[in-house]
Amino acid sequence: MFAFRLDARSGVPTYLQLVDQVRRGLLLGYLVDGDRLPTVREVAATLVINPNTVAKAYRDLERAGLAAPRAGQGTFVVGSVDQVPAATYVKLSHGLRGWLRTAHDAGLDHDQIRALVTATLDDDQAQAGAA
Amino acid sequence: MFAFRLDARSGVPTYLQLVDQVRRGLLLGYLVDGDRLPTVREVAATLVINPNTVAKAYRDLERAGLAAPRAGQGTFVVGSVDQVPAATYVKLSHGLRGWLRTAHDAGLDHDQIRALVTATLDDDQAQAGAA
Amino acid sequence: MFAFRLDARSGVPTYLQLVDQVRRGLLLGYLVDGDRLPTVREVAATLVINPNTVAKAYRDLERAGLAAPRAGQGTFVVGSVDQVPAATYVKLSHGLRGWLRTAHDAGLDHDQIRALVTATLDDDQAQAGAA
Amino acid sequence: MFAFRLDARSGVPTYLQLVDQVRRGLLLGYLVDGDRLPTVREVAATLVINPNTVAKAYRDLERAGLAAPRAGQGTFVVGSVDQVPAATYVKLSHGLRGWLRTAHDAGLDHDQIRALVTATLDDDQAQAGAA
């Protein structure tokens, strides 16, 4: 079953974190067309947030064409996005985890790692945008 | 000169993006004690945002003890954080850039790469938290 | 200034009535790109409904690409739809008003007129769909 | 046999659409006292909706005094409403269909026509209410 996670410190609105996680799930193949998302009430209870917040996220997904509610049954993933092929995903994920281990071994904590990664990704995207 | 960058799509409040970037700069050694930050007006003009938003970011940095205004001269970085040693930083950064190239070569776009990275980092942090 | 109207008896959710009216305004040329919609608080006060309900409608319009919020300034119409040419509109509107007068003169009340119109439009659309 | 039609996009609750259509049928003479409505199962199967939804609509009609169940035989239209005289109805309907043709010929699609009609009817009713 798909599970959500929240990071209160990030400053990203709760409902957007939920939306992003479903989007990411689709992108990476964790979620596929037809999968049932946890119910609004389940998510609200698990994450200890207001059901309306979850409903707002699900509504956003619906408007984006990524989910569809079925009254009395739950909300289902629908449509899809360009998925990363499984083999590619496994290989890249493995490589990244290796790098992560190196970073931890070098004494970096999570914040420092995130800072490094974010800076590098931002640079990468900025260069691509400028090119 | 230190330069800010904004991502309107991220959902992170503008002023927080500015604060985070200074914090990241310190963590990674882009910014060191004594460096001068661009003026509120410069940042506001460059990013086309309201000066109040920049001022709020600088105020937050000040309260966090990471920056200090000097009357008539601008705002300066002060104090510091656990910095990543330069050698370590260079090695890790190089490794990460290599991985990024692999990801691009595999055909992933920026969104897919960010999705993969975020998912991996979140997993990593979640496991550490659970351990 | 654009003004909203509500029909509590229709069974259509309040926020959808608002969305539909903006859509209709665009279709008929009452609203054009750049027009400012009344603020959330104004609409809420005028119609005596909850500001959240108005905000929901405006958010829907935003997701549909028909409106854009500007913090501190209000919500603005943006983008557009296939508009009915003004001349065509005037001619057709005139014709319809004439028919309406005939219907009133024949003794029909609003409900009966709406019933007749709805039935006729539904038939028309059903035939087109079947064709 | 009386046939129901649904418009999922309208936002009007399913059961209300059914009730309204029977009401409209009575108003316009499509349905008269004694006519048999399709069974709950038939309607549910044809429209692919839950039988409970149909049952609720029939219950509402019953409470409004517009329909009555006869054990083992089905539900029948009963009582009546101010009907539009057949001659008047035919004349007005003919006129409206003529206008509709004009609108189609002018290049308007169904959405645009509905927008124009709704706007005109709403105006008409608002004026009457204000008078």
Added chain:
DNA sequence: GTGGTCTAGACCACA
């Protein structure tokens, strides 16, 4: 039981 709508009211980000 599911999702959807609406209200009331607090607080935040931004101009």
Added chain:
DNA sequence: GTGGTCTAGACCACC
């Protein structure tokens, strides 16, 4: 002052 987010809680439509 503008829109945005979140909470709390009632009620409805539909399965």
